[in-house]
Amino acid sequence: MQINGATTLVTGANRGLGQVYARELVSRGAAKVYGAARNPAAVTEPGVTPVALDITDPGRVAQVAGECADVSLLVNNAGVLKYSTFTGAPDLAAARAEMEVNYFGTLSMCRAFAPVVAANGGGAIVNMLSVTSFYTNPLDASYGASKAAAWSLTNGIRVELAHNGTLVIGVHAGFIDTDMAALTDAPKVSPESVAQQVFDAVEAGQIEVLADERTRTVKASLSRDQELIYPPVQEFWDSIVQGTH
Ligand SMILES: NC(=O)c1ccc[n+]([C@@H]2O[C@H](COP(=O)([O-])OP(=O)(O)OC[C@H]3O[C@@H](n4cnc5c(N)ncnc54)[C@H](OP(=O)(O)O)[C@@H]3O)[C@@H](O)[C@H]2O)c1
Numbered sequence: 001m002q003i004n005g006a007t008t009l010v011t012g013a014n015r016g017l018g019q020v021y022a023r024e025l026v027s028r029g030a031a032k033v034y035g036a037a038r039n040p041a042a043v044t045e046p047g048v049t050p051v052a053l054d055i056t057d058p059g060r061v062a063q064v065a066g067e068c069a070d071v072s073l074l075v076n077n078a079g080v081l082k083y084s085t086f087t088g089a090p091d092l093a094a095a096r097a098e099m100e101v102n103y104f105g106t107l108s109m110c111r112a113f114a115p116v117v118a119a120n121g122g123g124a125i126v127n128m129l130s131v132t133s134f135y136t137n138p139l140d141a142s143y144g145a146s147k148a149a150a151w152s153l154t155n156g157i158r159v160e161l162a163h164n165g166t167l168v169i170g171v172h173a174g175f176i177d178t179d180m181a182a183l184t185d186a187p188k189v190s191p192e193s194v195a196q197q198v199f200d201a202v203e204a205g206q207i208e209v210l211a212d213e214r215t216r217t218v219k220a221s222l223s224r225d226q227e228l229i230y231p232p233v234q235e236f237w238d239s240i241v242q243g244t245h
Contacts, residue, residue, distance in 0.1 A: 001072065001073065001121075001122070001123060001124055001167065001202060001203065001205075002203060003025060003028040003029065003030050003073065003199055003202060003203060004028060004029035004030070005029065005030070005031050006030050006031060006072050006073050006123075007030070007031055007032040007034075007068075007070040007071050007072055007073070007120070008025050008030045008032065008033050008034065008071065008072070008073040008074075008075065009033075009034040009036060009051070009064075009068055009071045009073075009074050009075065009113075010022045010025070010033065010034070010035055010036065010075040010077055011036045011037075011053065011055055011075065011076055011077050011078035011105075011109065012036070012037065012077045012078030012079065013033075013034075013035030013036055013037055013043050013045065013048060013077070014035070014037035014038075014039060014040075014042035014043050014044075015042070015178070015179065016176075016178035016179055016180060016191065017077055017128065017176055017178055017191045017194060017195070018035075018037075018075075018077040018078065019035075019045055019191075020191035020192055020194075020195045021075050021077055021191075021195050021198070022035045022043075022045045022048045023045050023048075023195075024192070024195040024196065024199055025073075025075075025199070026045070026046070026047040026048065028199055030073075032049060032070065033045075033047060033048045033049065034048075034049050034051045034068050034071065035048035035049065035050055035051065036051045036052075036053035036055075036064065036078075037050065037051075037052070037053065038052070038053070038054045039052075040052040040053075051064060051067070051068065055076075055078050055101060055105030055106070055108060055109055056100050056101055056104065056105045056108075058108050061105075061108045061109055061112045062112050064112070065112035065113055065116050068116070069116055069119075070120065071113060071116055071117060071120065071123075072117050072120035072121055072122075072123035072124070073117070073123055073124050073125075073126070073202065074109065074110075074113045074116075074117060074123075074124070074125045074126065075126045075128070075198075076106045076109050076110070076125065076126065076127045076128060077126075077128045078101060078105065078106075079101060079102050079128060079180075080097060080098055080101045080102065080143075081098070081140060081143045081180050082094035082095075082097060082098055082140075082142065082143060083139060083140055083143070083183070084098075084140070084141065084142045084143070085138045085139070085141050085142075086138070086141045086142060088138075089142070094142055095142035095145070095146075098142050098143050098145075098146040099142075099145070099146045099149065101146075102143070102146035102147055102149070102150050103146050103149040103150050103153065106127055106150050106153060107153055110125060110127075110153065110157050113125065114157070114160075114161055114164070114166065117164075117166055118161070118164035118165070118166060121165070122164055122165025122166050122167070123165075123166055123167070124166065124167040124168070124169060124202050125157065125161070125166060125167070125168050125169070126169045126171060126198055126202065127150060127153070127154045127168070127169070127170055127171065128171050129147050129150055129151050129154065129170050129171055129172045130143075130144070130147040130172060130173060130174075131172055131173060131174045131214060131215040131218050132144035132147050132148075133147040133148050133150065133151035133170075133172055134148075134151075134172065134215075134218050134219060134222060134225075134229075135218060135225060135229045135230070135233070136148075136233075137233055137236075137237075138233075138237050138240075139240075151170060151172075154168060154169075154170040155170070158207060167202065167205055167207070168207065169198070169201055169202065169206070169207055169208065169209060170207070170208050170209070171194070171197075171198055171201075171208075171209040171211065172208070172209065172210050172211065172215045172219065173189060173194055173211035173212055173215055174186075174187075174188075174189065174211075174212050174214040174215050175187065175188040175189070176188055176189055176190070176191055176194055176211075177189070177190050177191060178191055187214075189211055189212040193211070194209075194211045197209050197211055198211075
């Protein structure tokens with residue numbers, strides 16, 4: 001699909017990658033860019049129309065799908081990361097919060113907007129996933145589980161919505177230079193690079209974006225994950241546990 005002239009909606013558009021997605025859509029000539037955020041007053045990007053939306057509120061998600069019935073490109077960007085291990089976390093709160101936003105929130109948006117984008121010509125749904133959809137790192141274990149669930153969701157709705165002519169794109173990335181990755185000094189890709197790759201994919205009809213070299217390497221290693229992916233993860237985690245990292 002062409003972004004020029006399209007009506008679009010980005011969740012979590014008030015900061016980080018979502019703000020950059022919204023900016024890139026404006027610069028590519030989108031006719032309208034709805035910027036959804038829990039606090040719509042924080043959506044300050046020029047040319048972006050603020051919309052109040054917490055994606056974990058199914059009633060509000062349904063209302064927004066009614067109010068923004070002209071959308072043909074939905075970008076499910078909103079997400080949370082609690083840096084929580086499976087067995088070391090004090091309780092299930094972080095795991096539940098990540099699943100609630102990253103999986104159930106995204107699912108709720110896909111369900112509400114599938115008929116909207118179909119009615120507007122087929123359009124596209126972009127789901128912001130992660131390299132951690134592909135493997136588990138203890139540092140962000142429960143986040144990875146939620147992104148793996150969202151990857152499964154993305155593959156499933158692609159099949160379910162193909163007859164509507166809806167393009168469903170999964171976007172996987174390692175660290176991106178936003179607040180979410182502020183705690184680490186590991187190499188990061190810029191949000192601008194991710195946004196450009198994603199909207200090039202929308203325009204090219206491409207179903208997957210692997211946004212950086214590490215993500216491409218991990219995806220290519222999946223059939224041999226226990227040999228190629230997990231031994232260095234184990235080594236890294238052992239060094240954390242032993243305090244030698
Ligand atoms: N940064 C990375 O290294 C990285 C790597 C791979 C994938 N990702 C994914 O990329 C996406 C964007 O992340 P980011 O890096 O821009 O993170 P960020 O700077 O922490 O921004 C997260 C955005 O999600 C919004 N959000 C959180 N919960 C929400 C909810 N219940 N309803 C609506 N909006 C909600 C936040 O809104 P508030 O301002 O109200 O909190 C904020 O706008 C996420 O899906 C993330 O998992 C990030």
